[in-house]
Amino acid sequence: MENWYDGLPKSNDLGARFNSRLEFNVRYLLSILQEKNISATFFWLGSLAEKNKGLIREVQNMGHDIGCHGWTHTHIQVLGNRGFLDETQRALGTIADIIGKPVIHYRAPYFSISEQTPWALPALVRNGIKFDSSIVPVKYWRYGFPGFDPTVSVHQTDHGEITEIPVSTGNFLGIRIPFGGGAWFRMIPFSFVKRGYQHLEELGITGVFYMHPWELDPGHPNVFLNPKYGITHYCKLGRCEKKLRILLDQFRFTSIDQFFPASSGLRI
Numbered sequence: 001m002e003n004w005y006d007g008l009p010k011s012n013d014l015g016a017r018f019n020s021r022l023e024f025n026v027r028y029l030l031s032i033l034q035e036k037n038i039s040a041t042f043f044w045l046g047s048l049a050e051k052n053k054g055l056i057r058e059v060q061n062m063g064h065d066i067g068c069h070g071w072t073h074t075h076i077q078v079l080g081n082r083g084f085l086d087e088t089q090r091a092l093g094t095i096a097d098i099i100g101k102p103v104i105h106y107r108a109p110y111f112s113i114s115e116q117t118p119w120a121l122p123a124l125v126r127n128g129i130k131f132d133s134s135i136v137p138v139k140y141w142r143y144g145f146p147g148f149d150p151t152v153s154v155h156q157t158d159h160g161e162i163t164e165i166p167v168s169t170g171n172f173l174g175i176r177i178p179f180g181g182g183a184w185f186r187m188i189p190f191s192f193v194k195r196g197y198q199h200l201e202e203l204g205i206t207g208v209f210y211m212h213p214w215e216l217d218p219g220h221p222n223v224f225l226n227p228k229y230g231i232t233h234y235c236k237l238g239r240c241e242k243k244l245r246i247l248l249d250q251f252r253f254t255s256i257d258q259f260f261p262a263s264s265g266l267r268i
């Protein structure tokens, strides 16, 4: 849960120039989930949670999980071990106060847990996180932890266990790519995405899908960006909602807590 500019370079400048569309975007996403009777896990930036307390409680009351997406939208390798701890604890405390219970779900900005940040998962466990969805087991310019287990699975750390929920990946033209959301979901042929989930289903492997609320808002401002960012941000936004609706009709999706009902608050 972030504004369309939070993951872009110079996001502070963009935030100063443009009004937030977060509430409008989140409400639109909620309406689709309600229509399809599906619950989801909403990972909030702590800095935005502070300004959207009522909206977060509304999302929670509709049966969705409330998780954490850091405080500022900063790559955790840039934050470093100490900075990561400071930001995470601040965000977890803020969000927990809003929802009235500890936060147990986490997703790092830019999926930035990798082999360069071995301190991250143990730190999350120590701070009460039971489910992390920050690792993408591919090699990509923005993120990636190639070789990490691509299935939903429990991992041991020095401070206890954590369930990792990686975005679904598959081989496309010989390259392993995360088809389960974001720019890849928008850019590659939709038939490949559907085949990917069908294949996982046949193997009995849980599929994972994610989406930013701004991806359902193709009318958000079009700013000039370095092509590397510009292509991944704006590519095929107009078709995103249609593809999302087809996926939600063809496959059964739910939130993390609904999928692991025994853990929703009981093991804290």
Ligand SMILES: [Zn+2]
Binding pocket: 002, 007, 069, 073, 108, 109, 110
């Ligand atoms: Zn993000």
